[in-house]
Amino acid sequence: MTAVPPSRFRIPAPEMERIRILLGRDPNLTEEAVFSALWSEHCSYKSSRIHLRKFSSKGPRVLMGPGENAGVVRVTSRTGIAFKMESHNHPSYIEPFQGAATGVGGILRDIFAMGARPVALTNSLVFGSLRQPRQMTLFRRVVAGIAAYGNAIGVPTVGGEVWFDERYAKNILVNAFALGLVDEDGIMSAVPPPKPLLAVYLGNKTGRDGVSGAAMASRSFSGGDTDLRPQVQVADPFVGKKVMEATLLIIREGLAGAIQDMGAAGLTSSSVEMASKSSLGIEIDVDRVPLRDSSMEPWEILLSESQERMLLLVEESRVERILDIARDSQVSAAVVGRIIPEPVFRVRKGEAVFAEIPVPFLTEEAPLYDRPTRERAPSPSRPSLLHTPSEAGRHSIAELFHRLLDHPNGGAADWISRQFDFEVGTRTLLPPGHDVAVVDLREEERAVAISMAGFSHPLTRDPARGAMLLVAKCVTDLAAVGAWPVGMTDCLNFGNPERPETMSDFVQAVGGIADAARRLGIPVVSGNVSFYNETDGLSIPPTPILATCGLLSDRRSVVPGKTALAGLSLALVGSSKDLSLGGSYLDWILEDPEPGPVPLVDWETLGRLQPFMSVLLSGGRVRASRAIGRGGLLRTLLQLVSADQTLGAALSLSRLENPLQTFFSEAPGRILLAFEPDHARIVEQTALEFGVPCRTIGSTAPLLWNIRYQDREGRAKELSDSPEQLKRRYAASLAGQMEDLP
Amino acid sequence: MPSRHRVGIVRFPGTNCDLDTWDAISLIPELEPVWISHKDRQGEDLAALVLPGGFSYGDYLRTGIIAARAPVMEMVGSFADRGRPVLGICNGFQILAEAGILPGTLLPNGGRTFLCQEESLVLENCRTPFTNLFLPGTPVTLPIAHQEGRYFIDPDQLQEIEKRGQILLRYLKNPNGSEREIAGVTNRSGNVVGLMPHPERRVRTLFGRPDGLLFFRSLALHLERQNSRAVQPIP
Secondary structure, three states, X not given: OOOOOHHHHOOOHHHXXXXXXXXXXXOOHHHHHHHHHHOOHHHHOOOOHXXXXXXXXXXXXXXXXEOEOOEEEEOOOOEEEEEEEXXXXXXXXXXXXXXXXXXXXXXXXHHHOOOOEEEEEEEEEEEOOOOOHHHHHHHHHHHHHHHHHHXXXXXXXXXXXXXXXXXXXXXXXXXXXXXXXXXXXXXXXXXXXXXXXXXXXXXXXEOOOOOOHHHHOOOOXXXXXXOOHHHOOOOOHHHHHHHHHHHHHHHHOOOOOEEEEOOOOHHHHHHHHHHHHOOOEEEEEHHHOOEOOOOOOHHHHHHOOOOOEEEEEEOHHHHHHHHHHHHHHOOEEEEEEEEEOOOEEEEEEOOEEEEEEEHHHHOOOOOOOOXXXXXXXXXXXXXHHHOOOHHHHHOOHHHHHHHHHHOHHHOOOHHHHOOOOXXXXXXXXXXXXXXXEEEEOOOOOOEEEEEEEOOOHHHHHOHHHHHHHHHHHHHHHHHHOOOEEEEEEEEEEOOOOOOHHHHHHHHHHHHHHHHHHHHOOOOEEEEEEEOOOEEOOEEOOOEEEEEEEEEEOOHHHOOOOOOOOOOOEEEEXXXXXXXXXXXXXXXXXXXXXXXXXXXXXXXXXXXXXXXHHHHHHHOOOEEEXXXXXXXXXXXXXXXXXXXXXXXXXXXXXXXXXXHHHHHHOOOOOEEEEEEOHHHHXXXXXXXXXXXXXXXEEEEEEEOOEEEEEEOOOOOEEEEEEOHHHHHHHHHHHHHXXXXXXX | OOOOEEEEEEEOOOEOOHHHHHHHHHOOOOEEEEEEEOOOOOOOOOOEEEEOOEOHHHHOOOOOOOHHHOOHHHHHHHHHHOOOOEEEEOHHHHHXXXXXXXXOEEEOOOOOOXXXXXXXXXXXXXXXXXXXXXXXXXXXXXXXXXOOOEEEOOHHHHHHHHHOOOEEEEEOOOOOOOHHHEEEEEOOOOOEEEEOOOHHXXXXXXXXXXXXXXXXXXXXXXXXXXXXXXXXXXX
């Protein structure tokens, strides 16, 4: 083997120097490989760690917080939900099908490593414009990849989000969320007990696929990166399912002391991280690792990101049983090392030692950066949008509404969701197409709701306020089905942290999320940071994606997000204090060069909305409920009546100061309700009781889409449309581009 | 109380609707689900068999082809030959077709993508052990969730199964390009049934109708009747 120059693993020069000082010598090839992985942004969080401390993971329900494979929150007297979200952006851009599939596989392993059986998946996808054939292919293949893994392993994909925006063309985002159920007594940890333990490898054999994936995900792309294909991992959901069942059985039988999945930086990070958590060392013999290709070098074995692999730390007496289970499940397993008392990471190949590094050098001593920040030039905001006829004058409300519906961003996402098996497991109470996904716990009549929020446009306008908006949106979504927020996970997708502007966005966004979550008492129990979403010097807009889990105390009171019934009363509840359009979908469509401000959240009313909705829904008086979301009131109303092709609505509004805001504002904290007219009084009374503004605005009506209002000057205005035609537009804007077959 | 009828649920590696099927059968007081492994060769004490959905052996090579050659299939074949009730759902249907126990085959969907959605269907053959509670022409709503559900059979055989009334149910609106909207078929003697939609996913639901429950209730009725009439071949 010839000496490989240091640049081989792309460790920056100052960090190479630091490694030399720590070791007191030059690292050899294997050691350098190990450093490159564990000191990568992906594994070390070196640019984000100091800022992530702002998140609070404390809460009475929290059973496991950050530092584990996933966070766990108690939801019944004996069961917890384990959940986490992760990005797979870089691999999905290079090989969309495998990149997305392994993203799903990876997040599922994080969940079952905790002893939790996965019961729900969701995803958040962001691409460039579909007008480009390359984006079309990426989109098609990412969706197919997620479907291939989730459907085959038998975990339903119950919800998600999608967004198309030119600025992501070279850096698509593929974020996957998974949720599992675990007995409180059966929670597995990644922190081993202080005992002499053996390291048992379980799962797929190790190959060259994905060697150095973590390092790849920790830098920007450039035009010449055509040689990255071998760094993408290959998914095998069939083996994934066998590994999942075997792991859950091993945990159920109490055979393992600690478990971690071999994700980024594979064997290296899983072994070092587990050893480090109990201040011990670990010795790995690469000769014992089950290999697909026996010619692999030690450093390749260490860095391989072959999928469907777990690392278990177990007592010697349990090894035999574990190997039996593996044999029964037809997956590979082998003892590949052992925990050692001295805190050293030692890699052997038989007798020969290939690496010997003190564990703290790889973890605590890893670089930690407080990178410089510089605020972007603030996008000029003018309060004039509140009053001017600027956009309103140029476009009619009806025309704007059509434009919102005609863009794939405003259309129905059925083309995506019907490719996912969203029902396997038969726990799905609300499938895709409603406001949030709701999953049955089958225990104490409870259910869990999952809300995803990842709309970046408000953050482009104002990172801190925009981030708060995302949290408020999640909480509103959950309130719409009567669910209490119990925990949050995030995936923070940003550009190059070495750019002060990006870093400034990051710091502000983290601050905004942390602040909002704290105000609402939502613990942030797990998370993930994806930096370097940058190509040829162009970064993506700041895009944190949040998933918030909510608890429904009675699954029977769950309310759908759409109805087929005519003659229901419609009411708008929640705060209308600040309906600014800055950062809204309308703002994005119009590309307003001088947008309005991003709305401020009315925290007080938002806090009252939740108990109000719980009480109202438990009375069984509401037929459908939907948070005002993307596109504002009109688009939300269209979705609310979407259970029947011909159903529409008749609205009658009083004088509107600003019709644009009324119809298109996405300010969170507002919910649209549909109920039998008989219940109007009780709805209004309950709202009054809780101090939540409530306004009856009209009713659902067959074959009719009619909205009457008065403008500022008191002139009567009327919007009329055919509900069928609106729904055809809504249905066609995404699907119409994707379907090439009759 | 008379002992319950034991219904074997056949599990292959990669089967993933096994728990849902177990759950559905458990809801019927007369039925008792039991697990059958892909390696099992004995099924004498069973009253019926169900092959649930999923991705047996990852659906690698071709859907159902590896499972059709698993040791348990010999038992499934002779069980079917003796006129006992066998139900294949989704991947289970694909396996039964691949094993030659049911006519025809299932090709990739016309649109080439996985499809998970509710379908309106019409039941045609209501003489089978799994549909005797329905009337011919009954509309039912059941979900599909498959990538290879396009029913295909050569024209001669198609005519024959049409003539013999082996079409179990048809889609109202063809989602996947199946021949003659076929969503499920039976074997010649009607004791083996395969369908792409998932009845086990509609046995209890907060919204919508539990149409799937009737398939399992039908089985209970069939087995009870058979008991009272002693063992008789199915007409």
